[in-house]
Amino acid sequence: MTQEAKNIWVLVDHRGGKVANVTLEALGLARKLADASSQEVWAVLLADDAGSVDTERLIACGADVVLVAEHPKLDAYRDDPYTDVVTHLVKSYEPAAFIIGATSSGKSLAPRLAARLRTGLASECVDLEWDGEKGLVAVRPMYGGNVLATVETPEARPQLATLRMKSAPRPEPDTSRTGRVEKADLSGLEITDRVKLLEAVETGGGEVKLEEADIVVSGGRGVGKPENFALIKALADACRGAMGASRAAVDAGWVPYAHQVGQTGKTVSPKVYIACGISGAIQHLAGMKSSDIIVAINKNPDAPIFKVATYGIVGDLFEIVPLLTEEIKKETA
Numbered sequence: 571m572t573q574e575a576k577n578i579w580v581l582v583d584h585r586g587g588k589v590a591n592v593t594l595e596a597l598g599l600a601r602k603l604a605d606a607s608s609q610e611v612w613a614v615l616l617a618d619d620a621g622s623v624d625t626e627r628l629i630a631c632g633a634d635v636v637l638v639a640e641h642p643k644l645d646a647y648r649d650d651p652y653t654d655v656v657t658h659l660v661k662s663y664e665p666a667a668f669i670i671g672a673t674s675s676g677k678s679l680a681p682r683l684a685a686r687l688r689t690g691l692a693s694e695c696v697d698l699e700w701d702g703e704k705g706l707v708a709v710r711p712m713y714g715g716n717v718l719a720t721v722e723t724p725e726a727r728p729q730l731a732t733l734r735m736k737s738a739p740r741p742e743p744d745t746s747r748t749g750r751v752e753k754a755d756l757s758g759l760e761i762t763d764r765v766k767l768l769e770a771v772e773t774g775g776g777e778v779k780l781e782e783a784d785i786v787v788s789g790g791r792g793v794g795k796p797e798n799f800a801l802i803k804a805l806a807d808a809c810r811g812a813m814g815a816s817r818a819a820v821d822a823g824w825v826p827y828a829h830q831v832g833q834t835g836k837t838v839s840p841k842v843y844i845a846c847g848i849s850g851a852i853q854h855l856a857g858m859k860s861s862d863i864i865v866a867i868n869k870n871p872d873a874p875i876f877k878v879a880t881y882g883i884v885g886d887l888f889e890i891v892p893l894l895t896e897e898i899k900k901e902t903a
């Protein structure tokens with residue numbers, strides 16, 4: 571599929587009527603690219619009942635058009651129906667570029683789409699630019715975050731990218747913006763649905779989401795045993811943040827995988843990341859290196875985590891973490 575630039579799409583990631591922050595961040599970024607290239611921003615909303623999502627807010631955050639695809643099989647994210655419907659929409663409307671949030675569903679959908687549409691994919695991008703000739707230019711970390719690669723796909727369309735959470739600022743909604751809501755025609759489309767969703771279980775209900783938290787407190791092997799993670803959780807709660815963990819702690823069964831930060835876990839980019847009893851292996855750094863401030867607590871002064879830390883505390887986490895928690899509680903009382 572090759573064509574002239576037309577418009578930039580953003581997939582709306584939503585659950586229970588709530589739109590994911592990364593969608594809003596992607597809309598803000600897409601708006602910037604579209605303004606620079608006289609294109610429109612389209613928010614693409616798949617749902618069984620789109621009425622639960624505030625389309626006005628999507629427009630206020632940068633969309634010119636909200637393209638709504640409604641079907642009973644789009645009640646919750648599943649690979650088959652989403653891939654079928656999005657492929658159909660892309661073929662019908664031929665966008666120039668398509669940005670998808672690097673959420674777990676986005677990371678599952680994007681490569682499927684790329685294969686179906688025979689186009690490229692720049693995954694886990696931290697920035698996107700627009701070039702008059704090449705179109706979308708994507709910036710993504712490689713080699714565990716040690717280099718930033720610029721990815722160009724000048725031939726294939728649509729140019730597909732997944733955007734990491736918190737890579738772009740969330741736009742201030744501008745309620746004076748106007749846009750239109752367009753209904754996609756799915757009549758006659760055969761939608762596969764091989765997976766039956768039996769139950770959706772929220773993990774850590776009511777807690778701050780790891781990827782969206784402004785403060786993340788993580789524990790590693792140095793925490794020693796599962797019960798000791800209560801200390802890490804107490805500090806995270808005192809900071810109104812989220813709890814993370816290294817893979818060593820997850821592999822030992824001390825905390826669920828949902829908390830793992832790193833190359834094979836989640837990527838976080840909070841304002842403050844506090845690493846407790848974590849050595850700073852490259853695979854861990856890959857998931858938290860872009861945090862604004864990194865505080866490392868480790869009893870080994872030569873631990874590699876201190877090389878990336880803004881503030882390093884050499885000492886025993888079992889003394890330092892409770893002290894920090896108490897001080898923060900006093901400050902925020």
Ligand SMILES: Cc1cc2nc3c(=O)[nH]c(=O)nc-3n(C[C@H](O)[C@H](O)[C@H](O)COP(=O)(O)OP(=O)(O)OC[C@H]3O[C@@H](n4cnc5c(N)ncnc54)[C@H](O)[C@@H]3O)c2cc1C
Pocket residue numbers: 789790791792793815816817818819830831832833834835836846847848849850851852853854857867868869870873885886887888
């Ligand atoms: C393909 C691949 C993917 C991987 N993906 C990930 C990933 O996503 N995330 C991840 O984290 N790792 C990942 N790893 C594993 C990674 O290489 C490390 O093994 C892991 O990060 C180590 O975890 P850790 O820092 O908790 O443990 P360790 O390296 O054992 O470090 C423990 C640290 O705790 C300190 N300590 C001990 N006791 C105390 C105390 N009382 N007070 C203060 N400090 C103390 C020690 O000095 C030490 O520095 C991956 C590895 C591979 C090969």
